[in-house]
Amino acid sequence: MSEVDWLRQQYADDRHLRVRQEINEQYSIPNVDFAAWVLERGGLGGQKRVLDVGAGSGSYYRAIREHYPEIEYVAADFAYRAFARHEASNRRVICEAEQLPFPDGAFDVVMANHMLFHVQDIEGAISEFKRTLKPDGLLLTATNSIQSMPEFQALFRRALLLLSNHVRPNSPYLMPPYEAFTLENGVRRLARHFFAVVRHDLPSALVFPETEPFMTYLDSMRPLRENPLPPDITWDALMEAMFDQVNRVITLQGELVINKLSGVLVATDSGGFISGYHSLLHKSSEK
Numbered sequence: 001m002s003e004v005d006w007l008r009q010q011y012a013d014d015r016h017l018r019v020r021q022e023i024n025e026q027y028s029i030p031n032v033d034f035a036a037w038v039l040e041r042g043g044l045g046g047q048k049r050v051l052d053v054g055a056g057s058g059s060y061y062r063a064i065r066e067h068y069p070e071i072e073y074v075a076a077d078f079a080y081r082a083f084a085r086h087e088a089s090n091r092r093v094i095c096e097a098e099q100l101p102f103p104d105g106a107f108d109v110v111m112a113n114h115m116l117f118h119v120q121d122i123e124g125a126i127s128e129f130k131r132t133l134k135p136d137g138l139l140l141t142a143t144n145s146i147q148s149m150p151e152f153q154a155l156f157r158r159a160l161l162l163l164s165n166h167v168r169p170n171s172p173y174l175m176p177p178y179e180a181f182t183l184e185n186g187v188r189r190l191a192r193h194f195f196a197v198v199r200h201d202l203p204s205a206l207v208f209p210e211t212e213p214f215m216t217y218l219d220s221m222r223p224l225r226e227n228p229l230p231p232d233i234t235w236d237a238l239m240e241a242m243f244d245q246v247n248r249v250i251t252l253q254g255e256l257v258i259n260k261l262s263g264v265l266v267a268t269d270s271g272g273f274i275s276g277y278h279s280l281l282h283k284s285s286e287k
Helices: 003-010 015-027 034-041 059-067 122-132 150-163 183-191 211-220 235-253 272-286
Strands: 049-053 072-077 092-094 107-111 133-144 196-208 256-268
Touching (some): 015 196, 034 133, 049 122, 107 122, 122 183, 150 256, 183 256, 235 256
Parallel strands (some): 107 133
């Protein structure tokens, strides 16, 4: 099975994603509406046309409908079953991020949130996003820092080292599933296509006073974490090793704290945060 086909299978529905969202809402400190925060960083408002690539069941649509009801919204995704739950039923398009069925300059804003690390051709997808944007349009790409969740990564790394003979300190098995497009390397990727890129960070933490909600959170990552496991590790064995570690931490310390660093990258050629500077630059070049 190819990586693309595997991703299609894993994202056939969004129940794992919904579990993670529910746990984030219940155990995150501070508890921030991340979708609304991302939209605010993008300066949405007014009669704008927005494309939401990788829209899933519509978490950003719900935030847009609540805070920016005047916006014209279009959703795009390749995972039909999850997409079928999207509330914008008459504004949904099934397509690949690398082949968007829209004309040039069709949108004021394109959003591709927590999805570019799943795309096979990231550069091709970014090129498509830019093609469908107006000249002063904005691209919003929410993602995680490569440094996010260090406590989780340490526990995960230790479990793999205990269970497998195939894991080495720099093994690809140890990399997080979002490492292809992070807050760090995403800036460099976007800068190849856009005049200006700005990064907004939102630090937070998951605080687990009990082991069970953490294990539920870990199991919700199974679609992302199981396929890349070393061949001599089963998911059940990994869960058992993680349970033992986390239970010890919570017994000794009273809670498990996992620090998170997520955010959004905003890219543009002449709009949004760079519009004033771009106007001055344009006037200067005319003199």
